[in-house]
Amino acid sequence: MPDGLAALLSALWHFATPWTLWNVLWSTLLGIVVGMLPGLTATLGVALLTTLTLKFPPDQAILTLICMYVGAIYGGSRSAILLNIPGTPANAATSLDGFPLARAGRAGEAMAIATIGSFCGSLVGMVMLAILAPVLADFALAFGSWEYFWLAVFGIVVCGRLTALDDPLKGWLAGLLGLLVAMVGQEGIHGYQRFTYGITEISGGFGLLPVLVGAFGLAELLQVVKQPVYEVVRDAGRRILPRLREVFRYWRTILRSGLIGTFMGVLPGVGEDIGAWASYAAARRASRERERFGKGSVEGLLAAETGNNAAVPGAIVPVLTLAVPGSAPAAVLLAAMYVHGLRPGPLITVEFPGFIEQVVAMILLATCAMLVLGLLLIRPLLFVLAVPREYLVPVVFVLCTIGSFAIAERLFDIWTMVGFGILGFVLREMRFPMAPLVLGLVLGDILDKNFRRAMVLGAGSIEPFFTRPISALLAALTILTLLAGLPWVRRGLARLAGRLGGAALRAVRKEVR
Amino acid sequence: MNRTPRADLVAGAAFTALGLAAVEESWRMPTLAEFGVEPWSAPGVVPALVGAGMVLSGLLLALRALRAGALERGRTLAAELGFDAGARRRVLLALLLMAGYAIGLVGRVPFRVATFVFVLTFVLLFRLPRAENAQARLRETLFAVSLAAATALGVGFVFEYLFYVRLP
Structure with missing residues (x-):
């Protein structure tokens, strides 16, 4: 641990330059603005910024992306509080108590409480990342092809199950679609070109970033256009700083939400929105002021915002150690790491010594910037919400277009972005979650190569998939998650374990509707 | 639970068709047996499994949508999806x-x-x-x-x- 601390201090020293601090400030602020604007999510922000920072040195590029990620997840709380429209899906639980507080004339205070909750959540997640990542990387060294195969399958099954709580089937279909898209292009074992139909531009597969910019950028812009005009609230109220004593008397809620958020972040593809919902549900169950939840509870607001921001470092843990994203924005972060020549995975501590500590330092810088900017700019940032969407949409789309092009300077990538944008929009409108699709895209290659490699190693036998201890555990978890998604099994389980997570979570979600 | 049966029917049918196409295309991919390659490592194996999973899930979605009244008269995609x-x-x-x-x-x-x-x-x-x-x-x-x-x-x-x- 002292070694880790020394490495962290060294990483912080490495980043103690005016250039770095400037990058931290603008990218966190940009993240907050992107998060604030209803419809624009952290994934879109990170994907767009990846294309903007292609020429940056790797450490600065990853730093700005993490700042954008942290800033956007936090920024979404502003519109959730002021407009009752979550800026990103991760802030849906925030609006439950944030908006009633704003209506009661305590908007500024609510925003500051959300800021402190997000700050604490990020810190808890950051500490967990520093502790968990090296342990998980060591553990993952024991993984063979069998374990990687199950990890990929488990990721898609659990992500599909949790991100589409009402209808796991849609989550799994989105995951399968992502896997199928990932199969396009030259496969990694025999070099055969699958589903390319002679089109040379897709012989290497679809570019991940253009697909993500489309599925999140264009699709989100179309969703923004679809909505009727929203009313903007400009009154922050008189008080814009909360009483710290009032906030920290909920330290148990902060700690619990931080841990739950981190855990949800670590689960493949599950991410910040489920981190927030699960933390909120747990806080409501444990609270002595349960009846105030949904009516302007400070504790509820804290739980939601702590939970979603804790999920950010949580989602980066599997990115660093397994090359498996914990959320959709983390998938883009993973892609960006590859673009910059970094190879996350179990060997990260060997191949890139000190990188985990650098990421911890990046999160710390982003978190501090978020706190300072969030508290200082409460009133000025209100004007962001007043920008008419008709001005914003074309400008962001221009960035989506040139950003997709800039990666490889191919017009085909722009067409890919448009195609996947339309597909993403249609799927969202049909209530399909996007996270499993992204996870399928990222994990497709891992699943494909490792399944076939394992079959070769096992001379065609599927036995090792169920007899190797870690593989068997992952298989059991996958099957259990699948079974729990079936309505008749779920009804039975709900009767047995009505008091555990799921029921409360569903109840809270119903309340929102 | 199923609030968008018409949309689910359309999506289920589309996924089933896509899955079938993927299985058919995977079936036509070479097995590379002539090079002594392990059959399970053939390029079409995983896409075929994914396609089969998609057919199964797509059919389930479509069947469930039919049971929820997807073909009821007066039900439109636009209304279900909030497209005024x-x-x-x-x-x-x-x-x-x-x-x-x-x-x-x-x-x-x-x-x-x-x-x-x-x-x-x-x-x-x-x-x-x-x-x-x-x-x-x-x-x-x-x-x-x-x-x-x-x-x-x-x-x-x-x-x-x-x-x-x-x-x-």
Whole structure:
């Protein structure tokens, strides 16, 4: 641990330059603005910024992306509080108590409480990342092809199950679609070109970033256009700083939400929105002021915002150690790491010594910037919400277009972005979650190569998939998650374990509707 | 639970068709047996499994939608998905402009010109109908021209001279 601390201090020293601090400030602020604007999510922000920072040195590029990620997840709380429209899906639980507080004339205070909750959540997640990542990387060294195969399958099954709580089937279909898209292009074992139909531009597969910019950028812009005009609230109220004593008397809620958020972040593809919902549900169950939840509870607001921001470092843990994203924005972060020549995975501590500590330092810088900017700019940032969407949409789309092009300077990538944008929009409108699709895209290659490699190693036998201890555990978890998604099994389980997570979570979600 | 049966039926049918196509295409992929390759490592194995999973899930979705009354008279996709006339018009117009810019203009005319035309047209088409009088219309037009010029020049400059991207 002292070694880790020394490495962290060294990483912080490495980043103690005016250039770095400037990058931290603008990218966190940009993240907050992107998060604030209803419809624009952290994934879109990170994907767009990846294309903007292609020429940056790797450490600065990853730093700005993490700042954008942290800033956007936090920024979404502003519109959730002021407009009752979550800026990103991760802030849906925030609006439950944030908006009633704003209506009661305590908007500024609510925003500051959300800021402190997000700050604490990020810190808890950051500490967990520093502790968990090296342990998980060591553990993952024991993984063979069998374990990687199950990890990929488990990721898609659990992500599909949790991100589409009402209808796991849609989550799994989105995951399968992502896997199928990932199969396009030259496969990694025999070099055969699958589903390319002679089109040379897709012989290497679809570019991940253009697909993500489309599925999140264009699709989100179309969703923004679809909505009727929203009313903007400009009154922050008189008080814009909360009483710290009032906030920290909920330290148990902060700690619990931080841990739950981190855990949800670590689960493949599950991410910040489920981190927030699960933390909120747990806080409501444990609270002595349960009846105030949904009516302007400070504790509820804290739980939601702590939970979603804790999920950010949580989602980066599997990115660093397994090359498996914990959320959709983390998938883009993973892609960006590859673009910059970094190879996350179990060997990260060997191949890139000190990188985990650098990421911890990046999160710390982003978190501090978020706190300072969030508290200082409460009133000025209100004007962001007043920008008419008709001005914003074309400008962001221009960035989506040139950003997709800039990666490889191919017009085909722009067409890919448009195609996947339309597909993403249609799927969202049909209530399909996007996270499993992204996870399928990222994990497709891992699943494909490792399944076939394992079959070769096992001379065609599927036995090792169920007899190797870690593989068997992952298989059991996958099957259990699948079974729990079936309505008749779920009804039975709900009767047995009505008091555990799921029921409360569903109840809270119903309340929102 | 199922609030969008018509949409689910359409999606289920589409996924089933896509899955079937994937299985059929995977079946036609070489097994490479002539090179002594382990049959389970053939290129078509995983896509076929994914396709089969998609067929199964797609069928389940479609069947469930049918049981929930997807074919009931009076049920429409637009109503289920909340597409009133205004939303339909806005989305179609935006999509037309965006696709026209990204596929039709970029790469054919200089990037800055294409961007200027796109931003200007987008803002004018969406904002002008809401302007209440001639003065408001003039103000909107001037702002649209400024925004379009600033976007075209600013984005062009940043990508060309700071990120060294050869503009399309």
